[in-house]
Amino acid sequence: MSSEGHPALAVPPDRAWINRRGWFFVVAVIIAVLPLVFQDSYWRTNLIVCALNVMLAIGLDFILGYAGQLNLGHSAFYGIGAYASTLLIMKLGVPFWMAFVSAMALSSAAGMALSIFAVRLRGHYLAIASLGFAVIVHQVLLNWISLTQGPLGIYAIKPPPDIALPGVPVISFAGTGNMFYLVAGFALLFYLLLDQLVRSPIGEALTAIREDEVSAASFGINCTAWKVFAFGVGSALAGAAGAFYASFVGTLVPDAFIITESFTILAMVIVGGMGTLIGPVWGAILLTILPELLRGFGDLRLVLYGAALTLVVLFMPGGIVQAVQMLRARLGRLPIATHAGTRQ
Amino acid sequence: MLTVALQQGINGIVVGSLYVLVALGLTLIYGVLVQINFAHADVVTIGAFAAYFFTFVFGGNYLVSIGIALMVGAALGWLVNAAIFAPLRERGSELLPLIATIGVSILLQNAMLLWFGPIPYAFDSPYSNKVMRLWGGTFITWQNLIIILVSTLTIALLYAFMKFTFMGKALRAVAQDRETAGLMGINPNQLIMLTFVIASALAGMGGAMLGPILVLTPFAGTSVIVKAFAIVIIGGFGNVEGTIIAGLAVGLIESFTTQLVNPGLTDLVVFTLLLLMLAFRPTGLIAEKREENV
């Protein structure tokens, strides 16, 4: 890959490092302050759902935007994470954090299994295969009643256990404030992790595979291994989101993970800007808050949503990130390159 | 016992024809355009509503309403292609048009929800409850018979069109290699538009015939679309014969799974079959002769 894909090389290393550290600090402060600004349970719930969606969106973007794999079944990994952690806790008495890690591992394994299975498939075939996989997972969750309770649902799921540190008041996650810090904190952590991955040679390899798999192979890149890796990472994040979802909402039904959920997450990635890391974050935030703000519109709400999605794809396929870039260029400032060129 | 098996066989073929009607348009579009259109099933739903309103509100003849629905479908197809696919064609991306059709699908469904409401419409044609007794104690309704007959006729006509007319051959040329076809003096864009219109007309007509069988709400399309995609893949993207065989096969699988196991598991069986198909024979039941980067 040429240096044009690396903003870090366009700017002196020290400056870039400070820039990034600066941004992350700002974000951390914003996360810390948000629950203080929004004191009511309704808006805090929305913030938590935002954070969950950010986790889902960046995970999907890693698979889709960076590795170029058409994954339309992300909801399956979300659901596996939610049910795995809940069942481990409620049926086997596994402590929360162990169940959390196991859920991530299970989702990751499912993702890698799908990827290995679909290793020869490309484009639309992979898309439909992933969709089929999501349908199968949903149907299993729905029909295996003795394991998952199916449509009867699992209720009274407890939030993550209190954390008691010496000298500090007990941190309880029953309230929305602390729960937001937890989920948003993890979302930020995962973002940092992906950011590192993307800037490393692994990121280069993925981009190479995305752009032209045949050439990448001729360079000695093991395409299969990296595709599986991308799926593994992306679905692990979805699994984490699932575990948090269950412990936050307290109620689990299979229909929370139908395939239209995959499309919603996909929309967040596209609207935000596929192939960038910050894009899905914006997409997730916008597409979580927008339906809430549109509640006033009542019946028109989803019509507007569908229209917005279509229009974005038609006129601004690079999503919000592209829009911001264009704005910046218009304002006469130097265009700041993103991590990878937006895929057209 | 034999009666039951025979009847389930007939049921399977009926349900299969239902799926084929929906899947046919999808496979046509894919064959020529190499694009997945998620809004396709919503055209079927709109066709059903068009037929309903023509028959029950306008007081027209049911059989005529099938023609009306066909025209409504054709118009929608023209619109969707002109507004969505044509502009996106230049970009050459696989993903963007797919996403756009997802957006269009959400838009159409919720617009229908606004206009028609969520309460199911009881759409019964003069034929949907008339039962014809066949051999061995089996039966079929007149409506189902109409569906099978019209589907077969349509497929035959389509086949003839593709094989024997100039337009049809040009379409196949565009499907095989758009650039070269263009060099030969064929206007690919016009032909693509034609494909879209034909496919959507089929969908609309299908909707009119399926309306009396479906539970008619704005969400009727979603109940069939994903399975329709599965059928298109199992049969082989762009392959008409494959789609027909796959559609009928899925219908039979469903009716026999219902008989022997549980209706709730039919989706599971069908999609597991799909994944197996993709693993071992991704080009579909009938191997595509085209060179496809699978």
Next chain:
Amino acid sequence: MRIHSRILCIGVAASVALFAAANAAHAQDKAIRIGGLFAMSGPGSYFGVQDKQGIELAIEQLNKTGVDGYRFEVQYEDSACSPLPATQAAKRILEQYKPHVVLGEECSDATLAVMPLMEQAKVPLLNAGSSSIKITDPGNPWTFRIMPNEVMQGVDIATNAYKRLNARTAVLLYENTNAGIGNAKVFGDTFKSLGGQILADIGFGRDVNDFTAIATRIAGLGKVDVIPTYTLEGQGLRITQALAQAGVTKGGGGQSIQLGTIWLPFGFEQKAGKAALGYVRIVQFDPTDKREVVQNFIRSFKAKYNQEPTHINAHAFDQILVIADVVRRGGKDSQSIRDIMTTTKDFSGVTGSVEFDKTNQNIKMDTIHYMETLPDLSWKALGWN
């Protein structure tokens, strides 16, 4: 001067009196805020749209005179028939609208999800459409239900099938949802305990359109006396038609009697046609009921909306009447409404009477009306309750 000051005094006195009167009228013109958690988007809006109609009609009528000086106001939030959107809608309504009492939801999962929030906020939740036993059985002091639950319905209809219809074999047919599975199970357990036999247990998804395969399977089972069917009107219609086409039910020349539940609206028979002949079902709302409250409801509903009311319209209407009754007896804020609601007795609504037991479940069985479909597609009230 004196005359002036007298006039001034009278003027001031008059103004004060007027002012006081105006204030008093204002103070009397208080409002009871009712929150409505119903699905307004997606397929679940099937319920929300009808609930809204019933509620609007009731409120319009009550506000003509007010109740003890109180007016009724309602605000709806879209709970989308699903746990997370329902929790979001509940939080929003609790925090922004601060209702005195909340109505909802129709779908059992959504109701179960919002119950803890209502309890925490100390706002009573009045439910008229979810059948899951889990809603009242644990004994939540802040949740009330006027609809008979799945156990009440299931035990009653299974017993009646066995005793009054002499049914000995049955096939359970239900949608794969919380409510479908729950109701079917109660019927099955009761029927078996009486000595009946369940020949098949068939659950189907909400996306099934063609029921011929299921009807064929049932036809192959031999003598089936009753087929309890738990599904909504869209699929219910197709099932009834398919069963008739396959010659299973009376409407198709067979012997089986379809048994149904509350979920099918009035007007179903007209849509199903001859296929519905002999259908015996429980309805939550019986338009042939001669009671004044029922006939008035039908008249005013038709006048306002120009269509026949369904059971969903009726039970939503009743929810408002129940609240009005509580207000009449002194309820004015969340706590007092809750406390007075538990003592509801001798209340007669469109769907039947209301009396709550200690788990706040309405135990009056006259909310379960049995109807049979006659050849001319009209209803015959069987009067079993």
